[in-house]
Amino acid sequence: MSEQVFDKQFFADSLVKMAELTEANRDYWTKLDSDIGDGDHGINLSIGFREVSEKLAEKLAESPDTATFLKKSGMILLSKVGGASGPLYGSFFIKMGKDHIGKETVTFPEFADMIKNGVEAIQFRGKAELGDKTMLDALLPGIDYLQAHKEDTDYLAVMEKMIEIMKEGAESTIPLIAKKGRAMRLGERAIGHKDPGSESSWMLMNVFLEQMRK
Ligand SMILES: [Mg+2]
Numbered sequence: 001m002s003e004q005v006f007d008k009q010f011f012a013d014s015l016v017k018m019a020e021l022t023e024a025n026r027d028y029w030t031k032l033d034s035d036i037g038d039g040d041h042g043i044n045l046s047i048g049f050r051e052v053s054e055k056l057a058e059k060l061a062e063s064p065d066t067a068t069f070l071k072k073s074g075m076i077l078l079s080k081v082g083g084a085s086g087p088l089y090g091s092f093f094i095k096m097g098k099d100h101i102g103k104e105t106v107t108f109p110e111f112a113d114m115i116k117n118g119v120e121a122i123q124f125r126g127k128a129e130l131g132d133k134t135m136l137d138a139l140l141p142g143i144d145y146l147q148a149h150k151e152d153t154d155y156l157a158v159m160e161k162m163i164e165i166m167k168e169g170a171e172s173t174i175p176l177i178a179k180k181g182r183a184m185r186l187g188e189r190a191i192g193h194k195d196p197g198s199e200s201s202w203m204l205m206n207v208f209l210e211q212m213r214k
Pocket residue numbers: 033037038039040041083084
């Protein structure tokens with residue numbers, strides 16, 4: 001059996017698809033954020049990913065390896081996007097490749113470690129815990145599953161299950177009171193609303209799965 005590897009182009013294609021997904025869900029994510037935040041989640045991410053998409057060819061050419069390319073793309077999100085989501089998603093991409101600098105390709109277990117590094121960077125920056133009604137409620141249970149199953153041979157099945165867990169994690173934010181972000185000020189009025197970051201995060205991670213299926 002040939003081992004699946006992922007190269008710079010895989011991540012570049014994923015980012016293009018993430019930009020398309022963001023454009024298509026801009027109003028939906030913004031609506032979620034209007035319910036319990038300041039209503040800019042979709043707009044902010046669309047500005048950021050559009051810029052990532054526009055600079056993609058340039059950043060690809062400048063980057064000798066996957067880690068550098070992801071870092072440069074993350075820097076765009078960090079600098080271009082207002083609100084909390086830009087720095088959080090920016091940190092994800094900036095830190096994703098930190099243990100794989102200089103590599104042309106990564107294996108699936110390495111990919112799993114990259115996702116973990118990215119999510120840990122989000123947690124480090126946002127200082128949120130599980131149950132705070134943030135994107136981490138989707139991401140943390142997902143990466144735990146991914147870590148536990150990264151050596152499984154059927155990596156697509158692992159990714160599918162991870163996405164399912166992340167999606168459930170997003171649903172789990174609905175009955176919660178927020179302990180981070182603007183929704184915190186709403187107290188009990190945040191109950192009954194899904195955290196916008198938890199929804200955008202599993203949907204963005206799902207792009208990696210879709211790219212793997214190709
Ligand atoms: Mg907002």
